[in-house]
Amino acid sequence: MEDSLPADQIFPLILMGVLIMTAMALALIAYFNYSRRRILQAQQASQKIEIKYQEELIQNNIIIQEKERKRIAEDLHDEIGSKLNVMSLYLHQLKKTGQSIEKFDGIIADMGEALDKTISVSRNIAHELMPPTLDNFGLIPAISELLESINATGQIEIILQNRSEVKKLKDKWSEINLYRVLQEIITNSIKYGKGCSVKLQIDYKDSQLNIEYKDDGPGYDPLADSNKHGMGLGNISNRLKMINAEWTNASKLKSGTHYLIKYIDQL
DSSP: OOOOOOHHHHHHHHHHHHHHHHHHHHHHHHHHHHHHHHHHHHHHHHHHHHHHHHHHHHHHHHHHHHHHHHHHHHHIIIIIIHHHHHHHHHHHHHHHHSOOOHHHHHHHHHHHHHHHHHHHHHHHHHHHHSOHHHHHHOHHHHHHHHHHHHHHHTSOEEEEEEEOOOOSOSOHHHHHHHHHHHHHHHHHHHHHHSSOEEEEEEEEETTEEEEEEEEOSOOOOTTTTTTTSHHHHHHHHHHHHHTTOEEEEOOOTTSOOEEEEEEEOOO
């Protein structure tokens, strides 16, 4: 029978075994943490790529949308509008040279009225898709015209304080996006503001355009109500990001909607 190891040799072996097992356990924990960090980093990188991809996708959609709006507006004006005008002229000529039968005159009058309404509707649609004032005269006159048409409806009162002598910006693409942003903001005020009034201030100095928009509606908490206004605010954010404009959402619950937009006018 072999002699057992003396106690003074057993304890160091046990201690060594414990240390080796502890070291292995610590190594496993370290490896687990390292792997977990790598996974989290990979997930975060993937999320960043996905967010960037989504932003690029939204921006591309906005570009395509604006091109399509312009094309439809041109088609409405050039094709449908012109043809309806020709038909209206034919009706007027027919009425002048036609018979004096009361029923015939009534039908002609009804057709002419229907055509005039159709022409007006097609003109309004084309104007909404791509305002000719924006295309021909610039952002500030287009905004003034937009506010006049909105105020005429009586749904909301918008007071414009224009301290800008500049009518057109250097970049037309920026003008289009700023115009769409204001359209979106005003639509939200009409939708959620319940007949509120709005103060819109526009300043242009040293190639910097500042826009301040404030209504006296119920307001909202941008963080708490992000889902409620999510899509609209997302469109606003993406459009402004595309033209390198800065904006601040200073809205507060029970204190109205309040936005500040800063854009550097450069090519």
